[in-house]
Amino acid sequence: MSDRHFELPAHPNAEYYRKQAKHLHHAYAAGDAAAGARVADALGDRAGERFLLSDAQFVLAQEHGFRTWPEFRAHIESRSTIEERPVSRLMGVMPGIYASMADTLLTELSRDSPGALRRLRAYVPRHATARSAATAGLRDARLIIARELGFPTWQELLSFTEKSRHDLSEHRRRRQRLHREAEALLTGNTDQLAQLTAEQADTLLHMLAGPETIPGVRLCKELGAPRAAVAVLLRKATDLDLPLTWAARFNRVGYVRLLLDAGADPGTRTLGITPLENAVYHGNTEVVDLLAVHAIVPQALWTYAACGRLDLVRTCFDGDGMLRPDAAPARPDLADTGAGFPSRLPPTDDPEEIIGEAFVHACQHGRIEVVRWFLDHGVHPDVAPYLGRTGLHWAIPGGHLPVIRLLLERGADPSLRDDLLRTDADGWLRISYAARPHDPEAHHLHNLITSGPTH
Structure with a gap:
């Protein structure tokens, strides 16, 4: 049996899974170890007595969370579409x-x-x-x-x-082959950079979007390379949108600014995510502010809240204070951040859930006026649309003291634990400041969380 590194078709049907069951049946009969492990996991010792095609169908149903093949087949046939997700x-x-x-x-x-x-x-x-x-x-x-x-x-x-x-290893090998060129970029050797191909320029610009273009050389918010050297690559490049998306993720503020000035599209979706979504998810508020000046993409209640645009947040509600039907054309999905961690239960159309998403992202980016507006309009300070992570949990990594204080004043409970890490507010503080535990800000936040807003 070959490995199962395949993309699902856009609309897998019952026949597709019947073929998968036949494939599993043949692989098991041929003694394939991976197939044997899958069968044993679902059937236990029973597989040693017999393993029919119907048993292979049962294994597939079990792997997808269903009791029987007929239940799984009925589920497949009832669906007109299936969500495609980048990996x-x-x-x-x-x-x-x-x-x-x-x-x-x-x-x-x-x-x-x-x-x-x-x-x-x-x-x-x-x-x-x-x-x-x-x-x-x-x-x-x-x-x-x-x-x-x-x-x-x-x-x-x-x-x-x-x-x-495997793909990451290949990516690293390609980067290693450009080590000398990366050094030329960081040292400003424009003559050497002028000899590169467009493909090499694209790769180097992508590398510059990360925190380490060369191992051991840490890049932060600043551009980290002479502008003249980067300009050589920008003139040769065929794609500025991919570097922009990655630079937004890694909080490369100076690089984001340069790419936007060079014509990178802030509305593009790369690997299923926009630069703004990447910056919001990773708590990179300075990048969020840069991107929002050019365009807020997607346009939705949660992105307006994350950008601190109270004027746009208000437009998402009608005169009676009810959420407008078009307020959430796009919904956040933290599983697409690159962190490799699950983020939430399946989203629903519940207005309280949609508003809760916007609220916690406003907390995450320290948008105190938006946070206060939501609280004044009845949002509970402990709303937690993402696996139990409250606004307090979201505000702590960015050290947003005014928001944290406001939440506590309005009754936020710092003892609540999220569903994924099972960590309370002080635990999130320890995680967020693990690399700098003696930071005065961490000490101040700890006192505030443990003693209350009057401290």
């Missing part, structure tokens, strides 16, 4: 990380945690009406993690993870 966000993530996440989730399931039960119901069809999570097993926990990351099964998550690690 590049998994780049380089070790499979053991996902196994550890599944083990942690299994512990929460066994404790019958309310958050774990909600995730179980949302992602494992055979448990859609479960009243308790205590009976769920490791297979269920693994499926939840896979589905939260946009993959139909645990097997496909692991398969694409391995493929992404």
